[in-house]
Amino acid sequence: MLVGAGINVNFDAREHEEIRDIATSLRTELGHEADREALLAAYLLRFEELYTAARMGDSPLDRWKQRLVTLGQQVHASWPGGEADGTAEDVAEDGALLVRTAAGALVPVEAGDVTLRA
Numbered sequence: 001m002l003v004g005a006g007i008n009v010n011f012d013a014r015e016h017e018e019i020r021d022i023a024t025s026l027r028t029e030l031g032h033e034a035d036r037e038a039l040l041a042a043y044l045l046r047f048e049e050l051y052t053a054a055r056m057g058d059s060p061l062d063r064w065k066q067r068l069v070t071l072g073q074q075v076h077a078s079w080p081g082g083e084a085d086g087t088a089e090d091v092a093e094d095g096a097l098l099v100r101t102a103a104g105a106l107v108p109v110e111a112g113d114v115t116l117r118a
Contacts, residue, residue: 007026007039007043008023008024008025008026009025009026009027009034009036009039010025010026010027010033010034010036011025011027012025012027012028013025013028026039061091061093061095064091065090065091068088068091069116070088070097070114070116071088071089071090071091072087072088072089073087073088073116073117074086074087074116074117074118075087075088075099075114075115075116075117076114076115076117077097077099077107077109077112077113077114078112078113079109079110079111079112079113080112084099084101084107084109085099085101085102085117086099086100086101086102086107087099087100088114089106092108094110095110096108096109096110097109097114
């Protein structure tokens with residue numbers, strides 16, 4: 001598995017037109033510069049804790065499901081070559097969001113955009 005993460009620390013997204021409406025940084029949110037070294041140390045420590053727990057059989061899947069606001073909600077999912085409307089029912093073991101359509105089909109959404117429907 002390859003995992004990538006990025007954290008905008010002391011970055012001003014307003015200086016970059018292509019992302020100014022969708023990005024922020026810790027400096028912007030906190031109102032002052034953040035200590036990158038302390039942040040990295042805390043991040044790596046937490047990552048190591050989670051990785052050790054996963055190696056001991058503790059799956060993060062249940063904790064992730066508890067945080068998903070989409071589960072139980074009406075959603076619209078779209079991805080290159082397809083789309084689905086229905087209820088976000090569950091998350092598969094491989095991480096795909098499972099959307100139950102009005103016709104009763106269970107559609108796995110592995111990657112794409114998911115929006116809540118009114």
